Amino acid sequence: MQTVRARGISKYFGDVVALDGVDLDVAPGQIHGLVGPNGAGKTTLLGLLLGLAAADEGTLEILGAPAPAAPGGVAGFVDGPGLYPSLTARQNLAALARLRGRDARTAGIDDVLGQVGLTDVADDRVRGFSLGMRQRLGLAAALLTAPRLLVLDEPSNGLDPAGKKHVHTVLHRLADEGTTVVLSSHRMDDLEALCAEVTILATGRVVFSGPLGKLAAESRELEYRLRTPDPDAARGIAAGTPGLHLCDDAARHAGDALVVRAPVPALDDLVARLVRAGIAVRELAPVVSPLEAAFLALTEHQESSR
Ligand SMILES: Nc1ncnc2c1ncn2[C@@H]1O[C@H](COP(=O)(O)OP(=O)(O)OP(=O)(O)O)[C@@H](O)[C@H]1O
Ligand SMILES: [Mg+2]
Known part of the structure; x- marks a missing residue:
């Protein structure tokens, strides 16, 4: 029951x-x-x-x-x-x-x-x-x-x-x-x-x-914040990583951080490429939690379908 x-x-x-x-x-x-x-x-x-x-x-x-x-x-x-x-x-x-x-x-x-x-x-x-x-x-x-x-x-x-x-x-x-x-x-x-x-x-x-x-x-591809000591070089490497999208609007490009959207395997690839190029990774974390991202995706879809 x-x-x-x-x-x-x-x-x-x-x-x-x-x-x-x-x-x-x-x-x-x-x-x-x-x-x-x-x-x-x-x-x-x-x-x-x-x-x-x-x-x-x-x-x-x-x-x-x-x-x-x-x-x-x-x-x-x-x-x-x-x-x-x-x-x-x-x-x-x-x-x-x-x-x-x-x-x-x-x-x-x-x-x-x-x-x-x-x-x-x-x-x-x-x-x-x-x-x-x-x-x-x-x-x-x-x-x-x-x-x-x-x-x-x-x-x-x-x-x-x-x-x-x-x-x-x-x-x-x-x-x-x-x-x-x-x-x-x-x-x-x-x-x-x-x-x-x-x-x-x-x-x-x-x-x-x-x-x-x-x-x-069930959540879609997430946005991740990437912080490195060399954001310009990191941006170049991110741009050349397959399956990865650079979210480079000025509002979210704060200081040494850049925002990327990607599935997890593309993120793995990005980190490997950065390390091979001698660029340290200080932070790579979802911009919002996976749960919050799923919530936003589901409720935004509902609003726009009405
Ligand atoms: N007593 C009421 N008279 C008229 N409309 C109502 C009444 N109670 C709720 N509503 C309407 O019903 C809908 C759902 O309201 P409800 O309070 O259940 O939402 P909620 O999910 O609890 O929102 P919140 O997160 O703001 O607390 C809203 O559009 C609200 O305006
Ligand atoms: Mg309520």
């Missing part, structure tokens, strides 16, 4: 097609990332998983039953967590626990505050919390319910490196324990650190869904 199984989901806001025939499968214990340009439909899709709205078309099953999921099975937030500003972090969690009929003293509040790294500010009013602290408190609130599916909209938004580490650790541990996580992010590094599988949305449609490794492998 999949934790999430969506088939042909569409969602309209007036004339706007927010989701257009979306399929999604997420297996138990997976951390699945949603990525896509602004307005692609990520928040809309996460809202459907949380039961905040219903799809106009298609079928959506969560935890083996038609959406919306039964209370307690799913937790999370979109567009920032709902919190009481005049209460402290601890009081917010206690209020939530009581709303759900639990005894605030035994609900595990200190534990979840510790997990997200908010122990030191547990008794501060949420009014004074930064964006990153609110995000972490929202995650703590979701953890209180021990959900089987956790849904988070841009959970890394506003997090400092320490906060991010807390959140990543918590999400990996939850997934290890069998909780399924679906999250959105604009950060490729986050997705690479967290998710085995991603779904890329562009203008409401799925343009890729599957393992991250497959996405990088």
Whole structure:
């Protein structure tokens, strides 16, 4: 049984097609990332998983039953967590626990505050919390319910490196324990650190869904930045290397670096030629990560085909 199984989901806001025939499968214990340009439909899709709205078309099953999921099975937030500003972090969690009929003293509040790294500010009013602290408190609130599916909209938004580490650790541990996580992010590094599988949305449609490794492998020829002590000689050698294209517009030709586009075998050839000519290679690296390149290629194609 999949934790999430969506088939042909569409969602309209007036004339706007927010989701257009979306399929999604997420297996138990997976951390699945949603990525896509602004307005692609990520928040809309996460809202459907949380039961905040219903799809106009298609079928959506969560935890083996038609959406919306039964209370307690799913937790999370979109567009920032709902919190009481005049209460402290601890009081917010206690209020939530009581709303759900639990005894605030035994609900595990200190534990979840510790997990997200908010122990030191547990008794501060949420009014004074930064964006990153609110995000972490929202995650703590979701953890209180021990959900089987956790849904988070841009959970890394506003997090400092320490906060991010807390959140990543918590999400990996939850997934290890069998909780399924679906999250959105604009950060490729986050997705690479967290998710085995991603779904890329562009203008409401799925343009890729599957393992991250497959996405990088599908990416086209990449652009690489080459730095050598002798850029003029290196340029001449690059120009004479078969299968390699010099991207020599002035904007990207900064200092001793030049940009080339090539498949990997042509790059190998270039490095061999440079070394044979006695030119050292200081750096040869993708201009953007393979994942980001694949993302840009897939979403640009979608925009231009509309
Ligand atoms: N409540 C709403 N009323 C009208 N239009 C909406 C509503 N919610 C979303 N939309 C529209 O649906 C589309 C998808 O929006 P959504 O918020 O899901 O995108 P997103 O991928 O989360 O974008 P972002 O990266 O900016 O958060 C957009 O065109 C948006 O304007
Ligand atoms: Mg959004």
